[in-house]
Structure formats: structure tokens, C-alpha cells
């Protein structure tokens with residue numbers, strides 16, 4: 605019978621041969637999942653024998669990883685800002701950058717109660733659900749055009765006992781006649797010609813509708829700049845995740861004077877990944 609240490613080495617070698625990126629990390633994640641351990645615990649139980657049925661499950665997972673399937677889809681669940689988020693092919697896998705976005709919002713909005721927030725393009729619902737856990741008094745709605753993604757978001761809301769409302773529809777269409785104080789949106793922002801340059805594990809497994817944002821990748825931001833003002837209360841704030849090279853385009857897109865504050869923020873590696881806006885207190889939606 606092989607030990608954790610031996611299976612880890614063999615699994616890493618297999619994934620390296622299949623050119624899987626971060627092969628050691630992937631092997632650790634898979635083996636820890638099969639054994640019901642945390643990754644760190646693998647190193648505390650290096651000599652633990654792995655029985656045949658466990659080896660069989662590791663082998664099956666390795667085959668999927670070898671074909672490019674993201675580890676998260678094999679695990680079926682991730683931790684996102686202290687919430688359990690189920691993930692599957694219905695929605696984009698939440699990225700670490702998006703946790704940074706939530707962290708920015710939490711830090712900026714401490715002490716603000718009873719706000720109305722819409723999480724547009726919600727996917728798994730990770731942003732809106734984690735914010736509801738941080739700000740229980742807020743009224744939070746999640747929306748997405750993809751019915752199956754929204755079903756997953758609803759499931760995740762129940763899983764986390766987060767009382768949010770889910771709407772299906774194109775961007776702001778589900779909110780006709782309503783107004784919000786806060787909007788958060790991580791829309792599709794890959795330019796259509798760049799789609800084919802994405803890693804095959806992204807292209808082959810994650811929904812295209814979650815990735816491509818028109819020919820330049822900025823279609824959703826342009827739509828928000830045009831369509832949002834009539835949906836916002838005076839002084840409303842907008843929190844966007846953006847592509848690493850989209851900062852200057854975003855400044856241009858949101859150059860109307862109704863936005864009295866603009867702020868470009870960075871991820872841990874110093875790339876421009878977030879764009880925050882504040883609407884002026886006096887609503888001049890015609891500007």
C-alpha cells in the first residue's frame with residue numbers, strides 16, 4: 605500500500621507530464637479532498653497509507669485534471685470570503701481577485717446599514733452572498749442572464765443561509781422601476797478575439813457567456829455607464845472588477861460628471877483590477 609507521500613509524488617509527476625500548471629498544488633488539493641483532509645494535514649500525515657478505494661478516486665481525479673478540468677469543478681465546492689460556494693459547469697469559478705473586491709467593499713462600507721445592493725452578473729452568487737453575511741441588514745439582490753447560473757446562486761444562498769433575492773434577466777432589465785444604493789458587478793470582460801488565447805482549461809470547461817464582453821471586452825461597462833444612472837439613488841456607489849489592462853478605458857467610459865469620484869484599485873500583484881465610482885448626491889441623470 606502506498607503512502608500519502610508516495611501518492612503525492614506520483615500524482616505530481618503524472619500532472620507534470622500532462623503539462624498541468626501548478627501540478628504539485630493540484631495534486632495536493634485532489635489528494636486532500638479524497639482523504640477528507642486539509643492540504644496542510646497531508647504533510648502531517650505523510651506516512652499514512654492510502655487504501656485502494658482512495659487510490660482509485662485519486663486516479664479518477666488525476667485523469668480529469670490531466671484533461672484540463674479545473675480542480676474546483678472536481679472538488680465541487682470552494683471557500684469564498686468565509687462562505688461555502690458550490691461550483692460546477694453552470695458558472696464561472698470565483699477567482700481570488702473577486703475576494704479582494706469583496707474585501708475592498710467590506711472595508712469601505714463598514715458602519716453603513718440598510719443599503720440596497722444589486723450583484724449584477726452574479727454567477728455562483730459568491731459576491732452578493734458573502735456581502736449579505738457581512739452586512740445582514742442590507743437588502744441584496746443577485747441577477748444573471750443565465751438561468752442555470754442563477755439556480756446555482758440560489759442554491760448557494762440557501763447553503764449559506766443568506767436571505768437574498770434572485771432575478772433572471774439581461775443586466776438591469778430585472779430591476780425596471782427600482783433603485784439601488786450600491787451596485788457590484790464582475791461582468792464578462794474578455795475581448796472576443798482574446799477568448800481563443802485563454803487557457804484551454806478555461807475555454808473547455810467554463811461558460812463562454814461568463815467570459816466574453818464584446819469585441820473589446822468593455823461592452824458591459826459601456827452598457828452600465830449608459831443604463832445605470834436611472835437605477836441609482838443619489839450618492840450611489842458602483843464597484844466593478846475589470847481586466848488588468850482596462851483601467852484607462854474605464855476612466856473614459858465613466859467620464860460623465862454624474863460620477864463625482866473615480867478610483868482605480870489594485871490586486872496583490874499590483875495590477876489594476878477594480879474600478880470604483882460614486883455618483884453625485886444631486887441626481888442629474890440626463891448628463
Ligand SMILES: C[S@@+](CC[C@H](N)C(=O)[O-])C[C@H]1O[C@@H](n2cnc3c(N)ncnc32)[C@H](O)[C@@H]1O
Pocket residue numbers: 695696697698699702724725726727728729730731747748749750753773774775790791792793813814815
Ligand atoms: C465573469 S462572470 C462573474 C460571476 C461572479 N460574479 C463571479 O465574480 O465569480 C460573469 C457572469 O455574467 C453573466 N452574464 C453574461 N451576460 C449577461 C447579461 N447580459 N446580463 C446579466 N448577466 C450576464 C454570466 O452568466 C456570468 O455568470
